[in-house]
Amino acid sequence: MRIGIFVVAGLFPGQEPGRVLANAVEWIVTAEEAGFDDAWIAEHHFMPYGVCPSPTTLAAVAAGRTTRIGLGTAVSVLSTQHPVALAEQAAMLHHLSGGRFTLGVGRGGPWVDLEVFGTGLERYERGFPEALDLLLAALSGGSVAADGEFFRFREVPLVPEARLRPVVACTSEATVELAAARGLPMLLGLHIGDEDKAALVKRYGAAEPGHVAAGLAYVGDSTAEVVRELKAAMPAWLEPGLAGYVPVDGRPRRPRDAGEYVDLLTRIHPVGSAAHCAETLRRTAEATGIEHFILLMEGMGEHRRTLENIRRFGAEVLPLLRD
DSSP states (O other): EEEEEEEEOEEEEEHHHHHHHHHHHHHHHHHHTTSSEEEEOOOOOOSSOOSSOHHHHHHHEEEEEEEEOEEESSSSSSGOOOHHHHHHHHHHHHHHHHHHHHHHEEEOOSSSHHHTTTTTHHHHHHOHHHHHHHHHHHHHEEEEEEEEESOOOEEOSSOOOOOOOOOEESSSHHHHHHHHHTTTOEEOOSOHHHHHHHHHHHHSSSSSSOOOOEEEEEEEOHHHHHHHHHHHHHHHHHHHHTTTOOBOOOOOOOOOOOOHHHHHHHHSSSSEEEEHHHHHHHHHHHHHHHOOOOOEEOOOOEEEEEEHHHHHHOOOHHHOOOO
């Protein structure tokens, strides 16, 4: 089983975004020391849910501070950037990290980002397959050209070139089918439980090619105590954070209830005693066939407690999973 951390860089009340980003680098360094396999970094814009607008930049900083741990994006949003530019960044990180980088990509949502970055709602609604195919062409080594609806340009060489296999965030059957058709692993979100994950893996259909599942994780002396503390702490981040998703076209949107969301997350993910955390991950692996998990460790909001959670999870839970 492969276990990593999932860095959202959420902004809790009273925190400063620049400090949170600096702390996030420390979490990755600590995760390497604690024995985690990798660290995956989220991308968000214009909201406190996550204050990292460039996971590739944060991954580059982390690559310079670490020597072993894998680094990935979870995910880089294709709907708001040029896939060839993203391929260039991924190739740089591949070479500069000694091959430790994995690019995760996703369609994103119908958010105001599409307006700010000038790509428009059409790129979100219809352009993801074309953007993904262009990204794959750019990461296949050699040169790349385009003659599609959204991208048209002459053939150019990729410098530096790299052969990389992205992971695709999948939240719909259409995206699952797209990933399966391209032979790309899925990244499944922390908002769904084992039954829904298993259904998406079944929908994918082919032999398991290294899917990844995100989750919330917190280890403590007692499951009841940890759940109680997370339910007290997380809504202060999630309520303003989830409200930060603003549709570009004014479509109605009802934000998820933060309290109900925390209740769901603490029920379906490894939150509690070390034994409970290990058993939860084993149960998910058995139900879904997924053997690679990336875990959000920052749920209490305090930098000190996040570091403590990473170290304790590494010392108490990881050995149980690797026996």
